Amino acid sequence: MDPLCNHHDHASDALYRRSFELVTRRDFLRIGAITVGGLAMAPFLRAAPAPNARAKAVIQLFLFGGPSHIDTFDPKPQAPADFTGPWRKVAPTNVSGIDIGELLPLSAKHADKYSLLRGLSHSTNGHETATYMMQTGTKAGSGLVYPSMGAVIAYKMEEAGLLKSRQLPAYMTVPVAIGRFSETGFLGPKYRSFIPGNLADPIEAAERERLEKRSALLDNLDVFGHSHKDVFEEADHFRDQAREMVLGKSRDAFDISKESPRTRELYGNTEFGRSCLQARRLVEHGVPYITVNMRGWDTHRDQAERYKKLMPELDRGFSALLTDLAQRGMLATTIVTCGGEFGRTPKFMTEPPWNGGRNHYGAAFSWAIAGGGFRGGQIVGETDARGERVIKRAISPWDLSASIYKLLGIDPDGTLPHPLGCAAYVTPRQEPKTATAQSGKKGGRQQAAPGEGILKEIMPV
Secondary structure, eight states, X not given: OOOOOSSOOOTTHHHXXXXXXXXXXXHHHHHHHHOHHHHOOOOBBOOOOOTTOSOXXXXXXXXXXOOOTTTTTSOOTTSXXXXXXXXXXXXXXXXXXXXXXXXXXXXXXXXXXXXXXEEEOOOOOOHHHHHHHHHHSOOSOSSSOOOOHHHHXXXXXXXXXXXXXXXXXXXEXXXXXXXXXXXXXXXXXXXXXXXXXXXXXXXXXXXXXXXXXXXXXXXXTTHHHHHTHHHHHHHHHHHHHHHHHHHSGGGGGGOGGGSOHHHHXXXXXXXXXXXXXXXXXXXXXXXXXXXXXXXXXXXXXXXXXXXXXXXXXXXXXXXXXXXXXXXXXXXXXXXXXXXXXXXXXXXOBOSTTTSSBOXXXXXXXEEEEESTTXXXXXXXXXXXXXXXXXXXXXXXXXXXXXXXXXXXXXXXXXXXXXXXXXXXXXXXXXXXXXXXXXXXXXXXXXXXXXXXXXXXXXXXX
C-alpha cells in the first residue's frame, strides 16, 4: 500500500481561482513583468514527441455542462418517447452499423475517423467533481488534488527535455476557462493553462505603439531586477516570452484571420468554430495540449430549444476539425476528444418547471475520440436499451486518460512530484474490486468507478 498524505492541498485556492481569469492583451505585458505566477507558463515549445509516442498533441473539445448521450453519440430510437425526447431519428454514419443522433449529420460523415466510447461511467452527478475526474483522469476523494491532463503533459514533456527554448505555452485553453477545478493541483501554478483571451484579434497600430512604449518603460525601470539577477531572472524570461507572443511572430499562432475564407467558412463563424480553428493553428505551432471549452450544455430546461443552437455549432466545429486535420496530414498525430463531464438523465422531463430537459447523469455517458493512433469506426462499451446503465465494457475516466498518455509516450504508471513527498501517480493504481469506499474518512482510498483498463480495442497493436 502506497502512502497518501492525510490532507487536502487547498492552501493556494486563491491562486487557483485567479488562474481562471482571462488575460487581456493590455494586461499581458504588465502581468508577465511583475510576477512569475501571473503568466504561469511551463517552458515553451515547439516540442518533439517522446521516442515511443504515436501522438504529438491533444485537442480536447469539452462540452461543459454535460451533453445528452442519447441525443449525441448513443441514440436509442427504439426507446419510449419519454426517453428519446423530440428526436427519435438517427443519423446513419459512413461506417456500417454505427448511428449517431440525428442532430449531428455532418459528424456522421466522418465516423471512420473517430470511435465512440459508449461505456463511460463515474457515478458522479456534481459538476465540480465530475469535471475534476474527467479533466484529471483521477478519482476524487483520494486526499490529493491532482493536476489536469494538460498540466501533467506539460510537466512530463519538460521533464523529458522536450520544451527547451520554445515560444508558446505547452497547455492552452480557448476561448475561456470554466473555473470548476484546479488545473494544476499539486504541480503548482507553473503548469496551469494559458488563456490567450483577445490575442486572436488583429492588433491595431495605436495599441501596438502603447504596448511597445510600456515594454520600453519596464526595461528602463528594471535596474533593481538586474541588480538581483538570481531572483528576477525567471520573471524576466516570462516577460520576454509575453512580449514575443503579443508583439512578435509567435502571435501569428493565435490569429485565425490568416486562414483562407474557405477554411474559416468550414468551421463557421461561431465561438466554438473559431476556437476549434484556433486549436488547429496552435497544434501546427507546436502546442501539445489545447482544451476548447464549449459552454451551454447544462440543459435542465428547454433542451429542445437550446439544442437548436448548440447542436449545429458542435456538429460543424467537430466535423470541420476532423476534416481539416485529416487534409493536412495532422490527424494521425493529433488526438481529438469530444465530450463533457457527464451525460444527461435518459428520461426526458416534459413536466414543469423543466419543459423538456434532462438532469445530470454520471452513471452512463459517451465521448468521441479520434486521431493520434486511435482507430476510427469503432464502438467501445454499450448501454442498455434506455441508456440508463453500462452493460458492456465499462470505461472509467482513468481508462481514457491512461490511453491518451500511452499514445503520447507518457507512462500511465509513472509518478508525479508532490511537494510533500506523497505517493502520486500519473493515473490511479489498480485497487482490488472488493475495496470499500472510504470517501468520508481522512486519508481513505476510494474505490474506483467501474473500468476495465486502457482502450486496447482501439489502440495500436
